[in-house]
Structures are given as structure tokens and as C-alpha cells.
Amino acid sequence: MSKPVIAIDMGGTMIKIGIVKEDIILSSTAIIADSGNGLRQRLPHIEQAVKDLLAQQGFSCKDIAGLGIASPGIIDSTRKKILSIDKKFGDAPDIDLEEWCRQTFDLSFCIENDARAALLGEWKYGRAKDLDNVVLMSLGTGVGSAAIVEGQLLRGKHFTAGILGGHFVINYKGEVCNCGNKGCVETEASTWKVSSMPNNIHHEQPFSDYKTVFRLAEEGDSNALAIRDQSLDVWAACAINLIHAYDPEILILTGGIMASGSYIIPHIKNQTDKHAWTPWGKVSIEAAAFPSSSALYGMNYLVNSQNK
Amino acid sequence: MSKPVIAIDMGGTMIKIGIVKEDIILSSTAIIADSGNGLRQRLPHIEQAVKDLLAQQGFSCKDIAGLGIASPGIIDSTRKKILSIDKKFGDAPDIDLEEWCRQTFDLSFCIENDARAALLGEWKYGRAKDLDNVVLMSLGTGVGSAAIVEGQLLRGKHFTAGILGGHFVINYKGEVCNCGNKGCVETEASTWKVSSMPNNIHHEQPFSDYKTVFRLAEEGDSNALAIRDQSLDVWAACAINLIHAYDPEILILTGGIMASGSYIIPHIKNQTDKHAWTPWGKVSIEAAAFPSSSALYGMNYLVNSQNK
Incomplete structure (x- = not known):
């Protein structure tokens, strides 16, 4: 059985964060995106929200398979970088998110465009299964x-x-x-x-x-x-x-x-x-079968595929 | 070394026919498409043109790897059928071209959309090599x-x-x-x-x-x-x-x-x-490197891939 995943969906208005196992959200929260002020200032808030969710489930990072971010914009999923993003989160291409993830949680990391993540969620668990x-x-x-x-x-x-x-x-x-x-x-x-x-x-x-x-x-x-x-x-x-x-x-x-x-x-x-x-x-x-959570399920799928 | 291929490019105005080896046209001809009157009436003319080209090269069908047709329209390259084609060659979906090829030349057959064939020709031998x-x-x-x-x-x-x-x-x-x-x-x-x-x-x-x-x-x-x-x-x-x-x-x-x-x-x-x-x-x-022959080269590639 695969471990749960920390999945993050970076919207322009809200950032959704969930602990996800297959197509089940064990627990989730959302924080204000405040995207006009960039992503860097959000990272401590994301970290806190993740830690709260883990505590809520009685999990430590050892119980988790990895962390995945669904982001708007053009995403290099191989080098794990945000290449181009609209005005929102304008500082994101300069942030080494993989390194942030390693230092903060000591977890494997992956990142993908949010529409691709949502499609993967619907493909693996939702409307487009099989x-x-x-x-x-x-x-x-x-x-x-x-x-x-x-x-x-x-x-x-x-x-x-x-x-x-x-x-x-x-x-x-x-x-x-x-x-x-x-x-x-x-x-x-x-x-x-x-x-x-x-x-x-x-x-x-x-x-x-x-x-x-x-x-x-x-x-x-x-x-x-x-x-x-x-x-x-x-x-x-x-x-x-x-x-x-x-x-x-x-x-x-x-x-x-x-x-x-x-x-x-x-x-x-x-x-x-x-x-x-x-x-x-x-x-x-x-x-969509999961209009508000397919990107979280998609990131769960990607993190687990990457760990195989 | 692969054998030469009979490659046919069905244009709306002219039908090009060539004996092709890799990106070399050993000999070629073109016949009037007369596409408004359908494809069936063209088949005896195509047969004659192919036989003339073979004779010209001193080849029999045994020297040939197969016959490939690049056609406009939507082509089922697996079942080897023309599914949908504009008014031109309107009878083509009802013709069993694979059977025609077997009966006429006793050769293996393949068919592909003409733009895909041209792209394959440019990809394997022309502007998009590597x-x-x-x-x-x-x-x-x-x-x-x-x-x-x-x-x-x-x-x-x-x-x-x-x-x-x-x-x-x-x-x-x-x-x-x-x-x-x-x-x-x-x-x-x-x-x-x-x-x-x-x-x-x-x-x-x-x-x-x-x-x-x-x-x-x-x-x-x-x-x-x-x-x-x-x-x-x-x-x-x-x-x-x-x-x-x-x-x-x-x-x-x-x-x-x-x-x-x-x-x-x-x-x-x-x-x-x-x-x-x-x-x-x-x-x-x-x-394109081969504006008038990339589809012929593409069909040469497809026939040889199919025979492998």
C-alpha cells in the first residue's frame, strides 16, 4: 500500500493543501493565496498548514510518500521548476521549491501544471477512468x-x-x-x-x-x-x-x-x-468528478509514480 | 539493406507515383487525379503507371518491400481504410485498397494521411532530422x-x-x-x-x-x-x-x-x-526540404517500419 501524499494546489485566490491517499482526502485546508505579493512570503504559511494537517492525522513526515505542488503556468516537471507564470506568484521561478521541500520536510518533491494535475486526477480516479x-x-x-x-x-x-x-x-x-x-x-x-x-x-x-x-x-x-x-x-x-x-x-x-x-x-x-x-x-x-480536488488527486498519483 | 517501396501520393489534381529507396526516388511519374470522378476509376491507371515504373527499373514485385499510399482525409492506418475524405475521391472509403494491392501486386500495403506522410519524410530524411x-x-x-x-x-x-x-x-x-x-x-x-x-x-x-x-x-x-x-x-x-x-x-x-x-x-x-x-x-x-516528395519518402519509411 502506498503512503499518503501532501498535495498542494496553488490557486490565484486560495492555496489548497491536503493529505491525500489515492482519491481520498484524509484532511485538508486552504490558505489565502495573496498571490500578488509573491510565493516566497507564503512558504512559512504553507509549512505551518502542512504541519497542522500532519498533527491532526497523528502523522510525521516519515508516514508520507512525498509532496507535490500543482501550479499555474509553465512547469518543468523534470527539473522541478516553475518556468513562466502570470503576474500572480511572480517570484516563483526564482524559488528552489525542491530544496525548500527537502529542508522543511525532508520529503521527495514533484511539481506539475495545475490543469495537467487535474486531468491526471480525473484520469486515474474520476470521470476519465480507463x-x-x-x-x-x-x-x-x-x-x-x-x-x-x-x-x-x-x-x-x-x-x-x-x-x-x-x-x-x-x-x-x-x-x-x-x-x-x-x-x-x-x-x-x-x-x-x-x-x-x-x-x-x-x-x-x-x-x-x-x-x-x-x-x-x-x-x-x-x-x-x-x-x-x-x-x-x-x-x-x-x-x-x-x-x-x-x-x-x-x-x-x-x-x-x-x-x-x-x-x-x-x-x-x-x-x-x-x-x-x-x-x-x-x-x-x-x-469533472472532483471539481475542487482533482489536482490534489493528480499530484498524489505523480508523487507515487515518481517514487516507484 | 531494405528493398525499394512503391509510394503513391494522392493529390487532388495529380497522383504522384514513385519507386523510392530511403530518400532517393529511383523513378517516378504523375497521372491526372480526375478526383471528381472518384478513386475506383483511377486504379487501373495507377496499376499501369506502377507496372511501367517497375519495368523501367527492371524490377518485379519481388524486388519491392511494399506499397504505401499517402491520402488526404482521415485515415485509419491500423485497419488501412480511408475513413473520411472531402468531395474529392468520394468513393474511396468504400474501396478495399489493401485487397486491391494484394490482388494486383501481391505486396504488403500501408496507408496514411498525406500531411503525416510528408512530416515523416521530413523527420526521417529532411528538415527535421534528429x-x-x-x-x-x-x-x-x-x-x-x-x-x-x-x-x-x-x-x-x-x-x-x-x-x-x-x-x-x-x-x-x-x-x-x-x-x-x-x-x-x-x-x-x-x-x-x-x-x-x-x-x-x-x-x-x-x-x-x-x-x-x-x-x-x-x-x-x-x-x-x-x-x-x-x-x-x-x-x-x-x-x-x-x-x-x-x-x-x-x-x-x-x-x-x-x-x-x-x-x-x-x-x-x-x-x-x-x-x-x-x-x-x-x-x-x-x-520543407522536399516540397514535392516528402510524402513519398514518408510512405517508404512507413512500409519499411511495418515490415520489420
Whole structure:
């Protein structure tokens, strides 16, 4: 039997920390990310939270198989470094996290992109169990993705394969994205963009999140309706591009926005059924089995694979 | 030493046939595709052309390792069937080509998508030799693509992985493509589309190919310039999506349009350098080493791999 793992999911708003054994969270907590102030200042808080969780379970580090971090951005999972990360946690590429993990807990360490980690969690324990061709699309602050093709998690030469679905061009005449590209999925519709979307900026009180957009659209607000409908079309185009790129049998939807959008799955299903070129049949479009913990399960899987 | 291979590249206009040994064409010919009338009526002509080439070399079928066909469309390379193909060669999915090859030549048979075959030719013998992360983009009647990620040719669950670059959505509010999708690369700019592009339809004599478009653009024709510039932007967006999807170190450009466009590579290079999210450096954008024969070399490689 494998030992439990300390799994950490670095979100932009909250950092989730759990002691995980297979797909069971033995105990977990979450601390404020305060990501604008960087990751280094968070490390003592993470350390304390981990120690509290261990104490709660009566564990010492000897009872643990290792520690795994799911992080946004481009992650070198071989050299265990964060290569590139959005403004959030901007100091992270300069921190030797493996060394921090060794000094603090004397545990083996691994790190992976958060969408890849979530996909691994769903693949090993959740919605994509026993399937070998799976794509995940995550709708949150940004739009994330990851792909498993013929049983292999795509990482690529520079660790960007599969994860840049949010930066597919879907409007080649569109605006410049914060990644430097033009007309990306994210810059057409995502939480970081929503407050400056065309139908929002002329609104007296611009909506700052999709929860509000979806609620007011239901109530018939015309700006909210326009933003909702444009966003659904953008995400459907992203889903079609992911399907055309990776040829999956299932596309798993996850991320914070999913919580408030009962429209999202039916709309994307309708669009991919209608427009994706899949002469063999239809791609399943499904919600994640573990919307808030698949990345923790994925890191549990990676730590155990690494220790084998 | 491996024996030579009969390699056939089924283009929409011409069918190329060669006797190929590694990256050497011992002899070759081309016959009119007449693709609008289907593939079945072409088989006796292909048979005759192959027999002429064999005779020319003093070969019998016993001297040959096998026969390989590079075909447009979605190809099941395991069951050796054409699954889906555009209007051209519309009867091809109903033909048992393996059986035809056995009865006609008593040779082992293989078949692969033409862009994948071209990529394999460039990977084994041409521009991408010794590289393990390579994307090919082909600009012709349509827009084709193929990808090798971490040394593996992507085929996917239903044989569509890597090859649908021409059907990435790059204008999610765009027109319906002949694949059923909206705002695909191909429907924004490709040879089959050029005569009905917005800047063309109001022209007294619409341009029917890019050779004319590029020539007249050089001479300052404003409609030709508009079509040229839009097309370059569309293909650059396609290249960026291929880079974001597959994380290659090199993107190889090939296809009929390349012959008349000295602008194409510099423009795409400029756009991908500027807009692709590749924090590790810049993707090489290069012309194919064998623009007209890489698919033949690729089929030589596949036939020999299959016989091992």
C-alpha cells in the first residue's frame, strides 16, 4: 500500500493543501493565496498548514510518500521548476521549491501544471477512468487545458504541449492578450477579462465575475446576456479546437466558472456536436468528478509514480 | 539493406507515383487525379503507371518491400481504410485498397494521411532530422498539418490528432466551413476558398489561385493585396495555434502555395516570433526540404517500419 501524499494546489485566490491517499482526502485546508505579493512570503504559511494537517492525522513526515505542488503556468516537471507564470506568484521561478521541500520536510518533491494535475486526477480516479484519450478544459480566472493522447500525458519539448488551450487564437483580428498573442480564448472571455468586455465597460456597474453575469443574464439584463452568450461561444470554439488538436473521446470541464453556469455544458455539447469534425461519433462533454480536488488527486498519483 | 517501396501520393489534381529507396526516388511519374470522378476509376491507371515504373527499373514485385499510399482525409492506418475524405475521391472509403494491392501486386500495403506522410519524410530524411518535436503545416487546396510530440507521431483515438490544423477555429464569428465547423483556417484562407473571399467576389475577374493573387499583389492590385495580407494573417494564426497545441522546436511549411509566396515564411516567422507564447525561445519556421516528395519518402519509411 502506498503512503499518503501532501498535495498542494496553488490557486490565484486560495492555496489548497491536503493529505491525500489515492482519491481520498484524509484532511485538508486552504490558505489565502495573496498571490500578488509573491510565493516566497507564503512558504512559512504553507509549512505551518502542512504541519497542522500532519498533527491532526497523528502523522510525521516519515508516514508520507512525498509532496507535490500543482501550479499555474509553465512547469518543468523534470527539473522541478516553475518556468513562466502570470503576474500572480511572480517570484516563483526564482524559488528552489525542491530544496525548500527537502529542508522543511525532508520529503521527495514533484511539481506539475495545475490543469495537467487535474486531468491526471480525473484520469486515474474520476470521470476519465480507463479512457486513453482525454482533454480537460478549465474555466476560471484564465482558461486552462491539458491532454492525454493514446495514454500519454502531453508535455512537449518545452512543457507547453496541451496546456495552452486558453491561448489558442479564436479571433485572429482580436485584441492583444496578456500573453502577447492576439485574439486568444482568454482575452475574448475569462474572469480576468470580464470587467473590460465590450458589453460591460459601458455598463454603470461593470460585472467583475461570471457569477454575477450568469445571475443577471437569468434576470434578463441585456448586457449580461450579451456577455454570457459571447463567452459561451468563445469557450465552445476553444472546446472545438481542443477536440481538433487532440482527438479525445471525452472533454472534461472544470474550474470556478462551472459552479455558476448550468448553461455551460449543454451549450458546449450542442456546439461541439454540431461543429466539431468527428466523423466517428460525438465527443462526451462532462463535468469533472472532483471539481475542487482533482489536482490534489493528480499530484498524489505523480508523487507515487515518481517514487516507484 | 531494405528493398525499394512503391509510394503513391494522392493529390487532388495529380497522383504522384514513385519507386523510392530511403530518400532517393529511383523513378517516378504523375497521372491526372480526375478526383471528381472518384478513386475506383483511377486504379487501373495507377496499376499501369506502377507496372511501367517497375519495368523501367527492371524490377518485379519481388524486388519491392511494399506499397504505401499517402491520402488526404482521415485515415485509419491500423485497419488501412480511408475513413473520411472531402468531395474529392468520394468513393474511396468504400474501396478495399489493401485487397486491391494484394490482388494486383501481391505486396504488403500501408496507408496514411498525406500531411503525416510528408512530416515523416521530413523527420526521417529532411528538415527535421534528429528532432523529436516537429509540426508540419501544408498550404495547398486546403490547409493540412501533422505533429510529432516527444518523438511520437500523433494519431489519436480516431486518427484525427495533429491533422486538423486547417480546421482550427481562428474566427469564431466566421462563416461555416465545408467541414461543418465555423471560422476554420481553411474557410478564411485557402485555395478552395480564394475565389469567394470578400475582396475577390466584387472583382470583375476573381482570382482563382494564390499564384495570381501573389503576382497581382506584387503589381499593386489592391484586391490582391488585401487577399494576400488577410491570408498571411490567417496562416500565421494557424501556425501559432499549432505551436501552442504541440510545443514544437520547428514548424515546417510545405504545399503548393509555398511555390509562389516568398512572403509566406518571413511573415509567419515574424508573427510567431512576436505572438507565440514560447518563453524558452523561438520556434524555427522553415520550408520543407522536399516540397514535392516528402510524402513519398514518408510512405517508404512507413512500409519499411511495418515490415520489420
